[in-house]
Amino acid sequence: MSAVTVEDRGAISIIRINRPEKLNAINQDVAVEVQQAFKAFDADPDKRVAVMSSAGNRAFSAGADVSNLPELWRAIPTVGFQTDKPIIAATTGWVVGGGIVMVMMCDLLVSTEDTQFYYPEAKLGVTAGGISSLASRMPHHLAMEIMLLGSKIPARRAYEVGFVNRVVPNGEHETEALKIAEELLDSAPLVIGALKRLVSQVLPTGPIERMVDISQTIARVRQSADLQEGVSAYKERRKPRFTGR
Incomplete structure (x- = not known):
């Protein structure tokens, strides 16, 4: 069974982590296959928007799989792969550790009511440091609460501070992400690509x-x-x- 699946909806690709039995933990295969899937998406002139999601409803991702540690950077947008095309993250359940890093680097984020953002590495005594970029994507003190205290932040609170774009009922995250993707198809691809590149220069x-x-x-x-x-x-x-x- 593939660790990552790709579903085509016309000009939209849904790229899903496919390890629901492991809460979609990111192992070596997931990291490599996510990178490959997005590189293929970027190279396909018929594809214009991607949705990053996962199988099952218990977790977008439980973070890095400690039994098979990945090169996590491969699965992170703008780090492991580059694209001028928009990426919408769609989350449900737990978004843990490296899962937060993945979605924070997407262009838009849709979460279900039961989504919980959780970064436990300070409690485990280990970090790769990438989460520190969270402080440029949400208010500083909330980012520090997540990183230093390991506080579990629900989707609604993340929405209130602008980290999440839409909060939807459980089970409707991909439906809402696809609605946004359809809206994006009405916009000029060259303008979207130019804006993404310019934003990358603004963000530290x-x-x-x-x-x-x-x-x-x-x-x-x-x-x-x-x-x-x-x-x-x-x-x-x-x-x-x-x-x-």
Whole structure:
């Protein structure tokens, strides 16, 4: 069974995390397949709007799967993949840890009444730091309450401070997201793309973008032929022959 599914509705793609038995926890397969699905969406000229959702009704995502830790950055919009096309997040139930990071980087957010945003990492003694960008997407003190106290924030409160665009009855998050997507289809794609790019210049670059850039740069070095050559040359006590690859 695929960890991520894609449903096409004409010019709209619904991309869902598909691990309801694990509360849609993000493992390696989910992170990679979300990234692949959105890259395919961006490359398809017939697709104009994406809805990011999940299977089941208990959780959008329980966050990173500690039994199979992912490269979470791959699943995060504008970090693991780029697109000028709008992305609408549709959540129900628990939105935990990395799940918050995923939806906060989308362009619009629809949540059901029973949605709960929860970031427990301070209580677990671990963090990747990406959640710190939340402070640029909701009032500072509420963001700190989520991060430092691990407070559970219901959809209605998140809506009141402007973090969530629409709060709908349980089970209607995708229906509402699709209504918004249909509205977006009436707008000029070039204007939407231009506005997204301009907004990305207005929002401050947070630690998540910097950490990912650093980790990708280091990964390229660690996976390079030059590294293997350097190690071999050291062991063989000879001068290395680097090729820049």
